[in-house]
Amino acid sequence: MPLLEIKNAKLKLDDKDILKGLSLSVNSGEVHAIMGPNGSGKSTLSYMLAGRDGYELESGEVFLEGQSLSDMEADKRARSGLFLAFQYPVELPGVGGMSFLREAVNSRRKFLGEEELDHLAFVKEARKVASKMFVKDEMLKRAVNVGFSGGEKKRFEILQMAMLMPKVSILDETDSGLDVDALKIVSDGVNEQRNEENAIVVITHYQRLLDYIVPDFVHILSDGNIIKSGGPELALEVEKNGYVGLINAA
């Protein structure tokens, strides 16, 4: 059974067709890259999967570990193990990073029937994971994403991913706004979490992220549908010929 399965997904925004019957199957242990030009439906796809209000499917279905997501709200999807690393992480003024993380982790643990972590145990665990991500303690004391640099925001996203241990992670344009050094740190953090039990879907415009997070499969998204799938070499082809060549050939 695939960890994530999208079956013939159709979605409209403001009466405009955005996803036009998209299907995708992601098994555990796999990393998939979805590449596409601007306006191809990449962000819509990630919001649809995460269950954002207003991004409900018109038809088709999505399954997480065989369970349909149709009637599942965003928070329940998250607790069930679906994680979205945001392209633009949102600022929460006055909300401390550590307490935010703890609420998030304990919501997931509660859902999994695990014991919630007390403050001390949690801080210890968070610091351990944070140091691997080159996230300083000081950053966890600050309000979530407030005054963070682009690189800090993305590192904090991946730190949350590491703490929540999701089944399926969707990384939405995680490379945007990152310089080469930050890109490497964030990618290392993601690679660290690759294992046989989970799956990662990387959504990106540029090939360069895929030099660091090497996918098993690459899909080209254009006009609301996957028009071509292949291995890592497909990303290089995009880099060389642009999307136009691929789209025209399809």
Next chain:
Amino acid sequence: MVATQETIDKVKEVSSTYKYGFVTDLEAEKAPLGLSEDIVKFISHKKKEPKWLLEWRLKAYKKWLSMEAPNWAMVDFPKINFQDIYYYSAPKTKPKLNSLDEVDPELLRTYEKLGIPIKEQEVLAGVAVDYVFDSVSVATTFREKLAEEGIIFCPISEAVQSHPDLVKKYIGSVIPISDNYYAALNSAVFTDGSFVYIPKGVKCPMELSTYFRINEQNSGQFERTLIIAEDNTYVSYLEGCTAPQRDENQLHAAVVELVAMNNAEIKYSTVQNWYPGDKDGRGGIYNFVTKRGNCLGKKSKISWTQVETGSAITWKYPSCVLKGDDSVGEFYSVAVANNAQQADTGTKMIHIGKNTKSTIISKGISAGKAQNTYRGQVQIQKNAKGSRNFTQCDSLLIGDKCGAHTVPYINQFTPHARVEHEATTSKISEDQLFYCLQRGLDTEQATSLIVNGFCKEVMKELPMEFAVEAQKLIGISLEGSVG
């Protein structure tokens, strides 16, 4: 409950026998409906008050008759019929319950969400358990310890008997009977409240909480509190509690007076959660309070911190009069208004002495159809050279049917002072909510987290154990307002 003819007769009897001194003790449960000179006399007599206090009350009553109810606040309610209120009822014991099983389950759910321990829940709900007696003994030990330091902490009615000179000297010295309509009314008919006296050089070793004050349950709708801090003292006073409080009286008009001498510091924290009424505002409490502190001494400091989540209407401006040079006034406020609640609250900082400083941090949260107004005055008088004020007013709107209003008044009579005012209005954005949901928080957790983040600067001013409960309370007050 209807007053008996017998009670009415007794009241008449009291007023006619007054000049001969009180001899008879009345057993009446309640004074007759309405307000008159006789009723004021009746209350004073019931409390066995000295003559000067009765005269003071009567003066206040006469003054009140000549005054008009204020109508400048941005609140809307039907005219109050002051003749349709009972002004005195004998302390009542709540009906005792045998276990929590007999308590309204809705109330229990709220207690649980607030994280109130079972034992405390039993006390709050009025269950007859040993713990109640424990709490009385705790309170007694508490008072003994304070007495060792020379601190007086007792119901004001008791202080009138035991320390009449102190009460006489300071009552009405901060808020005169003619100050405003509701203060005049309170002065005429106040029933009880707290009295605190900190003698010179004493730092009060514990937070003084009304929770530990014997007789707290029955201090009634016209509460009167007086706190005096002599030279070189410190005291922190906590008022109210997070558990929802219902009351059969709709109008509450309390008066709180604080006096700080040289180098004295008074920290006054309030969590107010009176019944706000139903979704349409029916049945909620009107909370019309006058609170003011006089920083009389040099380098004195008065700090007001309030978290207001309850009441149908809140009309309240805890203020500081900074007379002593180098004195400091602070006001930290969170006002939450949901559904049909109306809040018009803020502060006054009156700078009189040199180099006086004041800080105002106000956080207003509006949800539902609620209207939330910050109204604040900063006045720098002519001689207050070198004085500074910083004001920050932030409003958070939840939904699109509520309102937030900021009405600052700044009067500066000397160029040698600095006044700053900052104000912001924001909304909980869909992006913020979705971000939290995507991390597995439900809508209520997310709202509570975002709102508490918004209030953080104020919450950190509350004593620790109060702050934790107050945080949860804010979350609960806004339940169902998002999504």
